[in-house]
Amino acid sequence: MNILRRAAHAVLDLEKARCEKTVKLFRKLGLYRRILESTGTEPKIAAEIEAQMLSIMEExxxxxxxxxSRxxxxxxxxVEFxxxxxVWYAEYCSWCDRVALDAFRQAA
Known part of the structure; x- marks a missing residue:
């Protein structure tokens, strides 16, 4: 069982690294900013939303x-997991919604 736990933890670590690299790539490409700008969002607002969303993703x-890991x-x-x-997912989604809503309110 210990070997399986170590293997599972190694997979978790690899997945974490993959996700972090994806966020870095999105930041480097300005992906979210470009998508928002293409929908008519002002560049300043799009950059703010992108920075906040990528920060949320990292956290x-x-x-x-x-x-x-726990x-x-x-x-x-x-069951506890x-x-x-x-609970975490509901809070995370709520947080993302608040960030986007606040940014779009400022834009309006």
Whole structure:
């Protein structure tokens, strides 16, 4: 079982690294800013939204990794993991919605 936990944790670490590289690529390309600008959002507002969303994504990656690591180490039972994931995901989505809504209010 210890070998399986180590393998699972290695997979989690690889997934975290992949997600972090994706966020860095999105930041480098200005992907979200370009998408928002193409929909008519002012460049300044688009840049602010992009910076906030990428920051949220980086924090979300760390939160997910921490939560999944606790499950893999056996600190959380499956039911506890699902409950904590549900709470985290709801808060994360709410946070993303607030950031976008606040930015679009300023733009209006």
């Amino acid at each position: 979300g990656i760390l939160d997910q990794h921490t939560l999944c 499950f893999v180490r056996g600190e959380l039972a499956f 699902v409950q904590q994931w549900k």
